[in-house]
Amino acid sequence: MTKSNLGNFFEDFTPGQQIAHATPRTLSEADSALNIALTGARHALFSGDSFAQDCGLAGAPIDPLLVFHTVFGKTVPDISLNAVANLGYAEGRFVAPVYPGDTLSAVSEVIGLKANSNGKTGVVTVRTTGFNQDDEPVLSYVRWVMVNKRDAAALTTDAPPITPKNVVSANELMLPPGLDFSNYNWTLAGSPHAFEDYELGERIDHVDGMTVEEAEHQIATRLYQNTAKVHFDVLAQKESRFGKRLIYGGVTISLARALSFNGLANAQLMLGINGGRHVNPLFAGDTLYAWSEVLAKEDLGEVGALRLRLVALKNQNAAGFPLKNQAGEYEANVVLDFDYWAAIPKR
Amino acid sequence: MTKSNLGNFFEDFTPGQQIAHATPRTLSEADSALNIALTGARHALFSGDSFAQDCGLAGAPIDPLLVFHTVFGKTVPDISLNAVANLGYAEGRFVAPVYPGDTLSAVSEVIGLKANSNGKTGVVTVRTTGFNQDDEPVLSYVRWVMVNKRDAAALTTDAPPITPKNVVSANELMLPPGLDFSNYNWTLAGSPHAFEDYELGERIDHVDGMTVEEAEHQIATRLYQNTAKVHFDVLAQKESRFGKRLIYGGVTISLARALSFNGLANAQLMLGINGGRHVNPLFAGDTLYAWSEVLAKEDLGEVGALRLRLVALKNQNAAGFPLKNQAGEYEANVVLDFDYWAAIPKR
């Protein structure tokens, strides 16, 4: 039998199965620098140690999205090597900050299995938890993905997924211990706009655009130790539907989030991921734009939380806030519809 | 009103205005490694901790050009987002070394404003100072840039710029505290040529060439958190004069300086920037070459200082030291004419 991992197929998953994923990864200042270099991230809390210290932290933490991609990357060899489509995620919660020097690992539980009627694929739902070197959870999220069957005739057991919540409740959002915005430096943060200034339904054009190169998304995706071959193997992709490499959706999220600095500079800290869908593929050579909408506001006491929809577009700027056509379908240039909570200082 | 930053236009600047720029940035060993990976830098003082320690320092400092690009990058969203042309800089002085772990921020003062007669643009001159986390200045320089007006009819006040000095005086050059070349290891540095060996007017062909890729300059420019859209947004650039992305001039300077190792390996430490002009654009796919000329020599006591002209060329090697044609205009392949001071050990 081969010692190579060909990935799990739909019939390999069982309800309630616990999968401990390989390759613990220590994140360092290097990952923060690479995150900046690869995405253009500018939120001050993750860029400057002294800024983070003025906010009550020991130093600049690792960007939560980098934590997400690192944890997600670990799950790929076990969960989605034979995935046909990444359908979505939900209930993402960043429950403890990650600092340079922390080592991350990940465990997933299979919480849903549903064979498709075509007999060829099924939907696997997992709840993944990322842990640090002290076995403290730092992140958990639910993800569902369509996975190929190895053998169409294989018998499978359905296990209806626990329906994920549409929104992470505000009382489940966790702030990094010590976080204190009372000395917040609005100038160094890059914007005067506080929690109070954002209005429900407000939409923000993030203006700037970013063209993505093959080398950039490959370097980023390898940094996350994400091995999904659709991002790396042009030869194999030539026979795929698109005929070329796809950019990992996490790269799209991080690029869009970095673009959102321009208008949301004070929405420093991603606290939760309510949901996310990659509605069209992004390819190298495409130029990404983004806009945001304020979906909800919650006063968490010391800080405010904004629930934000982050929409990313390819090859079309965000003026006019494109999203769906009259039939309710996503427009062809929309690549990402992402829904998250962010901490933002109050005035 | 939009919360997005559309940048300042010429009429937004006022004489004497102080602008504190956003996004403090902690530089780490990662930035030094990325500087090497992105530019090919080889000057030993910034590459090896033990070499730097033998030169009296606590460890390898951050390359001064990386400090420059980081500080410069912070100014872009406030100063040059609507720039038409980067006209030049002068009076650059590296006044304190930056070590891994230091956090940089930047402040600019508007020291000159001059509307152009076309009514559409004006020249803004600023003096920018970079600070570390202890509010100690690490770098200052003067820059002038041509900026669009938002409204051609807007009234503006001229404030004639203080004429920058052509050359930073030798007595203004600052060496890192503790720097001591008495145990200098010429072999590990890569060249036997000392301060005494360089002659006024001597020209050095740096021989090697470096082809630049889109991903490389974008990664570097994002590392500096420089957001000028001309470097990143191919869609917007299609309507520009060149029809494609421009490489940030700082990338050109760092690449040329890295090439200059071959002939100037002991010119370890940039101390001052007398002036610099980007005389032609550099694009991805171009191959960069460089040559240097010794413009002046100053004995600073413990060390020598060379005033060097660093000329970078695209798609033409440096044999013959191309610079200007008979009419005194820069030749088309010359992209950079840069004038700086470097510390070099004496024998």
Next chain:
Amino acid sequence: MTKSNLGNFFEDFTPGQQIAHATPRTLSEADSALNIALTGARHALFSGDSFAQDCGLAGAPIDPLLVFHTVFGKTVPDISLNAVANLGYAEGRFVAPVYPGDTLSAVSEVIGLKANSNGKTGVVTVRTTGFNQDDEPVLSYVRWVMVNKRDAAALTTDAPPITPKNVVSANELMLPPGLDFSNYNWTLAGSPHAFEDYELGERIDHVDGMTVEEAEHQIATRLYQNTAKVHFDVLAQKESRFGKRLIYGGVTISLARALSFNGLANAQLMLGINGGRHVNPLFAGDTLYAWSEVLAKEDLGEVGALRLRLVALKNQNAAGFPLKNQAGEYEANVVLDFDYWAAIPKR
């Protein structure tokens, strides 16, 4: 006389010559992160500090191949700037681990010189040793390379090379002090396959493919401070045999080794390099695949050692284990035939 280094030509080398190479380089966590980002490396010992600590080490060491490339890079300006072909290496031994913060330098001894009958070139054989900041050797290897003569008429002295051993003896393999696999976590390592599970002659298809971009190999090769112009200067390369940039062979080795994780996840630690040949060139745009063969097994007591042949292919997957044609020549898609020792835990 020019101060630029044009490299040594064949007649510049003398038997027994000792060459101390320039540019000491401190490796840090950043180099480990970049190694992951540029190659896709996943062996847990170099990825997670806590995993390395559970294996008795102070933290994750620097990947031995990164040590090799760094040491090798230092030799290029002295040994192979005028090389026509990199013929091979042997007797590679990693004799002490390298940790973040260590500073590497390199010394080579000329142990063989043989002029070719064409009068234009000769073969230079060197033994190179890499040292850390305490002057302890960390790596030694023998390399032979065909180098141009500056002057076909130049007289040269032959010094027949000491014939390198075909294989590093198992008793010469050095394990990092403290290494202890008794608490080895097979799950976090990513595979259940121990020393005992691999059979002599067993071949493993590593399945995955990786397409290489110009920016990626250039960034990696600069990270190693390898200045060979064939990797960087598209203009000079236009007049070469291939008409374009060649990818540094060390990048190929590291990519193939990273691909080999899939099937050899527990072959954590490269201990020795028995030999290596780059049998066909790799170019940007090519997709790399790899397979391995178990050539020998040695029980080192606490751990096992596998002698592995690592074969890398371009633009053809590894199914069928392509290597040589019936005439005994390497097939056109084979780019690397590499022979090394790796430490692997016993059950």
